[in-house]
Amino acid sequence: MADPDLAPGAIPSPNIWNHPQVYEVENRAVDRAGAITSLMQRLAPWEGRDLLDIGCGTGFHLPAFAARAGTVIGIEPHGDLAAIARRRIRRVPNATVVHGSAEALPLPDESVDVMHARWAYFFGPGCEPGLAELDRVMRPGSRGFVIDNDPSRSTFGQWFRLGYPQVDYVETAAFWADQGWERHGVDMAWTFDSREDLESVVRIEFAEAVAEEILAGHEGTSVDYAVNVWTRVW
Numbered sequence: 269m270a271d272p273d274l275a276p277g278a279i280p281s282p283n284i285w286n287h288p289q290v291y292e293v294e295n296r297a298v299d300r301a302g303a304i305t306s307l308m309q310r311l312a313p314w315e316g317r318d319l320l321d322i323g324c325g326t327g328f329h330l331p332a333f334a335a336r337a338g339t340v341i342g343i344e345p346h347g348d349l350a351a352i353a354r355r356r357i358r359r360v361p362n363a364t365v366v367h368g369s370a371e372a373l374p375l376p377d378e379s380v381d382v383m384h385a386r387w388a389y390f391f392g393p394g395c396e397p398g399l400a401e402l403d404r405v406m407r408p409g410s411r412g413f414v415i416d417n418d419p420s421r422s423t424f425g426q427w428f429r430l431g432y433p434q435v436d437y438v439e440t441a442a443f444w445a446d447q448g449w450e451r452h453g454v455d456m457a458w459t460f461d462s463r464e465d466l467e468s469v470v471r472i473e474f475a476e477a478v479a480e481e482i483l484a485g486h487e488g489t490s491v492d493y494a495v496n497v498w499t500r501v502w
């Protein structure tokens with residue numbers, strides 16, 4: 269991809285920035301049973317509501333959100349990915365994609381009912397500017413969701429600990445609890461259509477030596493995968 273035209277605050281996301289097509293394969297493999305969506309719908313049904321997807325990447329989730337929401341806004345700091353997301357929603361009249369970042373949301377005060385941020389490296393210890401922006405744009409009674417890996421359990425969690433030993437997930441959990449967010453553990457899976465797809469995704473998510481070790485020790489086309497859904501009400 270050419271010059272990505274990054275909005276201030278963008279945290280490098282090499283998987284989707286460098287490999288958007290393989291990341292699409294990854295997104296199609298995530299949670300085919302819909303456990304994350306079911307939890308979100310139970311806690312904050314978004315029929316007719318205004319939904320914000322922060323760090324929307326190529327906009328994979330926007331059409332499904334827009335099928336029920338009143339309006340959907342995707343925010344993405346990587347200009348090329350924002351352009352792909354815009355193309356994806358060109359025939360979705362109630363969805364918009366805006367180039368920007370969590371730290372400076374291009375939105376009016378008290379304009380959002382449901383916030384979704386998935387695989388959001390920009391939300392965690394040190395993300396207070398982004399959280400202050402949420403305090404500004406979320407309506408009273410609105411709900412936010414931050415969805416991230418739970419490295420403490422599941423096969424994917426073991427892989428994550430192997431590949432990213434520097435990630436202090438105990439500190440991350442303490443951070444969210446201190447901020448008043450509540451954790452819901454969700455057991456989902458990666459389910460691929462082929463072994464080739466699984467291998468290509470493992471190779472964009474992990475350094476080469478780790479990816480080869482993972483693939484040598486795991487057969488088949490699916491992986492059990494635990495996530496944390498962090499949530500709070502304003």
Ligand SMILES: C[S@@+](CC[C@H](N)C(=O)[O-])C[C@H]1O[C@@H](n2cnc3c(N)ncnc32)[C@H](O)[C@@H]1O
Nearest residue numbers: 277278279281323324325346369370386387390
């Ligand atoms: C791993 S990708 C996930 C994309 C998307 N949520 C999905 O599930 O397909 C993380 C995304 O967060 C974006 N991002 C990075 N820093 C950000 C920031 N400060 N504010 C908002 N988004 C950010 C990246 O550009 C990337 O598109």
